[in-house]
Amino acid sequence: MRLEQMFAALLAMWSIGCATPTQMRSPLRITTTAVLTQRAVLTIRGRQFTLDGYLALSEYYGMRLIVMQSLGQVIADVLVKPDGSAYVMRSAPGLRREWIERYMVRDLMCLFANVAGPCHVRTLDGTNFIVQDRGYTLELRTVETKPGPLPAQLFDYAGATSK
Amino acid sequence: MKTCIAFLLLFPMTIHAQQPLSLDEARPIVEQLQRGMSTLQTVNLEFVQERHLSLFTEPLRSEGVMFIEKPDRIRWETTSPYQSILLGDHKSVAQFEWTNGSWKKLHLGFPQMLKRVMEQMTLLHQGKLDALTSDYTVSVQTGSVAAIVLTPKDANVRSMLESIEMRMDPDFKAVREILMKQPGGDFTSIVIQNEQRNMTFPVGTFDQNKPLNLATVEAALRHAP
Numbered sequence: 001m002r003l004e005q006m007f008a009a010l011l012a013m014w015s016i017g018c019a020t021p022t023q024m025r026s027p028l029r030i031t032t033t034a035v036l037t038q039r040a041v042l043t044i045r046g047r048q049f050t051l052d053g054y055l056a057l058s059e060y061y062g063m064r065l066i067v068m069q070s071l072g073q074v075i076a077d078v079l080v081k082p083d084g085s086a087y088v089m090r091s092a093p094g095l096r097r098e099w100i101e102r103y104m105v106r107d108l109m110c111l112f113a114n115v116a117g118p119c120h121v122r123t124l125d126g127t128n129f130i131v132q133d134r135g136y137t138l139e140l141r142t143v144e145t146k147p148g149p150l151p152a153q154l155f156d157y158a159g160a161t162s163k
Numbered sequence: 164m165k166t167c168i169a170f171l172l173l174f175p176m177t178i179h180a181q182q183p184l185s186l187d188e189a190r191p192i193v194e195q196l197q198r199g200m201s202t203l204q205t206v207n208l209e210f211v212q213e214r215h216l217s218l219f220t221e222p223l224r225s226e227g228v229m230f231i232e233k234p235d236r237i238r239w240e241t242t243s244p245y246q247s248i249l250l251g252d253h254k255s256v257a258q259f260e261w262t263n264g265s266w267k268k269l270h271l272g273f274p275q276m277l278k279r280v281m282e283q284m285t286l287l288h289q290g291k292l293d294a295l296t297s298d299y300t301v302s303v304q305t306g307s308v309a310a311i312v313l314t315p316k317d318a319n320v321r322s323m324l325e326s327i328e329m330r331m332d333p334d335f336k337a338v339r340e341i342l343m344k345q346p347g348g349d350f351t352s353i354v355i356q357n358e359q360r361n362m363t364f365p366v367g368t369f370d371q372n373k374p375l376n377l378a379t380v381e382a383a384l385r386h387a388p
Contacts, residue, residue: 041260048272
């Protein structure tokens with residue numbers, strides 16, 4: 001099975017199983033500036049996929065998440081500005097941008113930006129989380145945290161493919 | 164700016180490169196590679212993987228080990244910053260994740276795709292480049308940077324993965340680094356270290372239900388005759 005077929009199948013399974021998404025546009029409340037390395041196991045209808053995530057968090061600029069396959073290909077790249085507006089910077093072929101905005105951004109805001117709303121997140125401890133919705137379960141671990149200033153261009157939405 | 168950074172990163176590789184040879188043109192080199200690899204029963208090595216994303220000032224680093232045993236068994240284990248094991252042979256693949264203090268076997272979503280990737284890694288390490296030509300255009304680069312370059316034939320795959328470049332010793336006897344280049348200049352580098360050949364791996368190294376713990380495998384290799 002080729003990569004694009006994988007993404008298409010992933011999307012299909014995802015879209016079948018998920019409830020109507022709720023978009024959040026609340027301002028972010030981020031209290032740290034750091035890059036987090038994350039490892040996730042995504043379960044969709046009993047099938048599991050491993051993902052690597054790199055999340056840049058800034059008190060001033062917002063957050064940016066890059067999700068990659070284990071071998072390095074970018075699956076999704078999304079920027080969330082401090083006012084809660086989300087921009088999809090990149091997405092793998094076959095993975096709809098609106099799904100990244102609706103689900104990935106929603107979970108991201110719940111987990112790391114202290115946004116109140118319909119969160120489906122269970123915090124196991126400071127670094128382990130479970131996101132559970134009708135269609136999927138995401139077991140997420142923060143495996144590395146690198147605090148320190150981040151360049152403003154990391155949070156520049158020029159070049160975004162959708163808002 | 165991104166283009167500029169990518170150019171600077173790639174410049175040292177391109178400056179010494181000669182015109183790449185097609186697989187047919189490089190037939191003597193490929194045969195030499197296959198002859199060299201044909202004597203290998205096993206290979207084990209350590210790797211450092213760095214993802215170079217133009218957005219981040221520092222590469223994103225992970226480490227691990229790999230074991231390959233003829234004809235088709237492979238174990239790819241990431242040891243840092245998280246722990247994960249991928250195991251494969253001609254029949255099946257398995258993946259384990261270390262979570263909450265124990266190994267958990269995953270119910271893989273797309274085992275065929277993962278199996279194909281593992282098969283390709285095994286074929287590469289055996290120098291069987293002809294077997295890869297259905298998916299890749301293969302070319303060989305000689306000169307101060309000896310490399311085998313695989314370019315995906317499928318345009319959709321190429322939109323995510325521009326090429327895989329295996330940098331080798333000048334005599335094409337061992338792989339030293341693998342570069343996976345993405346469109347836009349980002350790339351992943353896997354540097355190979357401490358390669359050992361023809362070691363005997365303990366039973367359980369490739370077990371797809373209960374793989375032998377890495378520390379036990381490494382202890383057995385240290386005490387091998």
